Amino acid sequence: MKVILLQDVAKIGRRYTVVEVPxxxxxxxxxxxxxxxxxxxxNLKKIEKFQAEIASSKSADNDKFExxxxxxSEKKVQIAIEVNEKGHSFKAVHxxxxxxxxxxxxxxxxxxxxxxxxxxxxxxxHQVGLVSADQKAEFTIEVIKK
Numbered sequence: 001m002k003v004i005l006l007q008d009v010a011k012i013g014r015r016y017t018v019v020e021v022p023x024x025x026x027x028x029x030x031x032x033x034x035x036x037x038x039x040x041x042x043n044l045k046k047i048e049k050f051q052a053e054i055a056s057s058k059s060a061d062n063d064k065f066e067x068x069x070x071x072x073s074e075k076k077v078q079i080a081i082e083v084n085e086k087g088h089s090f091k092a093v094h095x096x097x098x099x100x101x102x103x104x105x106x107x108x109x110x111x112x113x114x115x116x117x118x119x120x121x122x123x124x125x126h127q128v129g130l131v132s133a134d135q136k137a138e139f140t141i142e143v144i145k146k
Contacts (some may be wrong), residue, residue, distance in 0.1 A: 001125060078105075
């Protein structure tokens with residue numbers, strides 16, 4: 001029986017793929033547990049439409065990532081924080097702070113794209129990750145005294 005997997009199933013296949021499985025397995029396990037649905041023409045059209053939407057969304061995300069990467073290589077993001085005499089802060093700089101500073105500098109970033117590897121609590125330049133699905137890059141932020 002051909003079924004469309006609604007989630008990843010070990011040794012069978014990945015989500016939203018059409019696979020051939022034994023009738024008993026499909027009728028007794030996959031379909032009742034909502035792990036799959038029968039591969040009817042209507043369901044196949046629905047899945048094809050969904051896959052096309054995912055592909056266009058991925059394309060838009062890649063475009064947004066590339067635009068952010070280029071903009072961040074041209075401009076340096078500055079974040080002002082309150083520090084003590086030694087140049088250290090009690091509060092770390094978070095992803096949201098970086099996104100707000102980038103937006104103020106005219107760079108469009110999503111919160112999900114920014115990845116801080118270790119807490120940033122000191123004045124100076126720091127490397128921050130820019131992540132989108134399978135793409136990764138790094139950019140520099142400058143933390144200055146408020």
